[in-house]
Amino acid sequence: MNRVAYWESGRQRLRSGRLGAGWMVVAAFFFALMSVFVKVGGRSFGAIELLFYRTLFGALLLGGVMVLRRRNPLTPNWRGHLQRSLIGYLSMGLLFYALTHLPLATAITLNYTSSLFFTLICLVRLKEPLTRTGVLGLTVGFGGILLLLRPSMSSDMWFAAAMGLASGASAGLAVFQVRELGRMGEAPWRTVFWFFTIASLFGALLLALGPGFTPLTGTTVWPLLGIGLTGMCGQLAMTRAYKEGSKFLVASFAYLTVAFSALLGVLLWGDVLPFEALAGIFLIVFAGVLAARR
Template identity: 55%
Template sequence: MSGWREALATGRLGAGWMIVAAFCFAAMGVFVKLGKPYFSPAELLFYRTLIGFAFVSALVGARRQRVLSDNWGAHLKRSFTGYAAIVCLFYAITALPLATAVTLNYTSTLFFALICVIWLRERLSGRVACALLIGFAGIVTLLRPTFDSQTWFAALVGLLSGFFAGASIFQVRELGQMGEPEWRTVWWFTGVSTVLSLVWLLFHRFSPITSANVWILAGLGASATAGQLAMTRAYKEGRKFLAASFGYFTVVFSALMGWVLWGDALSVASMVAMGAVVLSGLIAARRA
């Protein structure tokens, strides 16, 4: 116990920073749902990326770092897929129980493994094949009830967020192999996403910001930015697989927050399905 107290006091949490990130990302989902009566998913995404872009730009400016890159095409490709992923996620969160939407987004690890097999022609190992089968069974079980309701489209969009997120992870991996630093990748992503959202809203609408909803936008931006920083620190200081494993606490925190705030009770089948998706993601993350 004293070891944990010392780690908290000194900030040397290693992969434990991912638990902090998981809580922040779950909180981000809460703010997205709270913002639904006031803002469209596009507006929520605009403010989320704008706050993140402003913060990262301030850090880059203070350190006088160079944001232009010879790999600008790869940055744009990653930014577009990342933007598509978060658009789909925000829409799914506004229409589905929080834990369900987050779980569907976390199929990204499965899609990443599948993309590596197809695009890089990596051998489909028994471990990856097992992960894909378990994940597919979990997804089918989780989605099955939605096809009997009005939320089937939102469920498919949530699954699509996982696909785009997996593609985005693949592109981040490629950027890393090109020697691109993480801060530059984040700067491009938040900047391009902010511009895309702004263009979208110019042809859509801006909802009024009032004293009743400004705290939601502040919480959204703060939780998303804090989660990004904690996640980056987790991968920098801790073991990568352990950090990735702790990332699935986002599903747990989301389920608890959804239950406490909105009474989103999960059936036994849903909990088993979510567990299957998490398990498959952990197996896929350790592919060899």
């Protein structure tokens, strides 16, 4: 195929919506935008409240689609869904906290260590053999974490950084649980629906027993709408990417969220990361791509 035919084929795929793994690029951009709205919303709301509105929006929208398509949400795997939802809720809550206290790229990168922790979980739980690629990925990845969490990091950022890294570890466990639910025969849409629903109920309970709900105003409501809309668009684009594209390419393109977040952090807040942090981010992304090939 010559260059003209290649670009013409690309334009046709773009017009028809058949982007394959390219949908993950769209998803990565929307997830980066969601992180921006979380950071902005953090000025008026706590992490638990931001996460509540994120999951509530998803539960209502996905639930409406399921009603229209007459999808049955009932499942015999309640315990698996409950475990996956609570671990996923913990991961997102920790991420939202990190986003409100760290530079955008740093918080996102720490969360994206999930692929490294997923690899470790598979080694321990499934007794999977560790390949040379796996060894290289883990070594490079955790070396990147050490660079990113360098000793020169200011003391007021250490707790948030630890929470960001914990969000990556719990996200790795959540991905493992999603994998197990898939092996039980659960459809992806049902897994996502119950995650949103259980997380929303759990978040409402925490808010009712704790700080309560912050009154909404015309100024504070728009970041919440932004979180819901961009989060759902990212979820839909990611789902389509895994359906149509090569899994390795999709997993690799997911790390564009880090690049988009870094760019948005510079443009919106003037985030300037030192060389050690940039090198750590690069190593973690490289390790994640290796982990996707294992």
